[in-house]
Amino acid sequence: MIVVAERLSESAMTRLEAAGQVAVLDTCGEAALTDAVRRADALVVRTYSKVTASVIAAGRAGGRLKVIGRAGVGVDNIDLRAAAEAGIPVVHTPAACTFAVAELTVGLIVAVQRRIALFDQRVRQGEFASLRAEGGLTPELQHQTLGIIGMGRIGQAVSKRMHDGLGMRVVYYDIREIGYLPFAAQALASAEAVYAEADVISLHVPLTSLTRGMVGTEALAHFKRGSYLVNTSRGPVVQAAPLADALKEGRLAGAAIDVFDPEPPPPDHPLLSAPNCVLSPHVASRSREGLAAMNDVVDDVIAVLAGKSPRYVADPQVL
């Protein structure tokens, strides 16, 4: 039995159904997963299923679970260590939506820095002439520095586009040594050094014990006055209340946020009422091509079930 916790594309479902019996769950809460995984040979999840140690223990107790598939990028919703201890490989699609996320990030940077969303709202409210008369002109991005935290696939794709396309200088911090980059970028010694140097900071780290809450009061104190923060990584990387305060106090000029903690954000979430904050509903990966490539995780699930080698197995060491 292949258990699909969050429905996949028609094409992916058809491929799974050709490989075995498929059950699609109505909900993806821990109780439903724990119950279903006892009878599963494979479990396939997307973003909102939490594959905890107890879900994996139930799969192990059932004696059939051979593979967990994550259709998407970022494996923070799966306890990779528990899976490794149980000898169950976690397959995923790490390169599926690099360009989709990079493109939305570029759009968010331009949108927040040139106030596109705000202008759109206010032109509709009849403020065309008054907006043109207003001061507060923004500097061109070609004279600004982009700060990347996490120079992996997406960080690099964003940097390349912002550097080659829009002429931004790029500085970055990563916990690992980044080799050759096909664009000019300067590695700095710490995230704080990037916060202090950059006009626009864009987060591209995975959610781990190190990155959870990494942008909070202490980090924001290092940001340049009038800088911008863009988060298309994971909601819990940023502490929403201190960021909202920094925006209200004008210490930061704006923020663009694709990911929230929790999702969807409740009506009283601090960033929903923060000024100069451009919001999107965790859609950075959701281009037509990105979604198709994420659904291709089913091919690796089918490969494992058939005793073949999968293309992408998540590494528990990255946590």
Ligand code: NAD
């Ligand atoms: P990647 O693994 O290629 O790159 C992540 C980089 O972050 C690596 O170079 C890693 O060394 C670095 N890093 C890890 N911890 C760090 C830390 N504490 N400080 C500095 N750098 C650190 O991953 P990627 O493909 O670039 O994706 C990055 C993240 O983007 C994913 O993990 C996921 O959470 C998020 N994402 C979001 C969406 C969306 O729809 N909004 C879609 C895809 C991915």
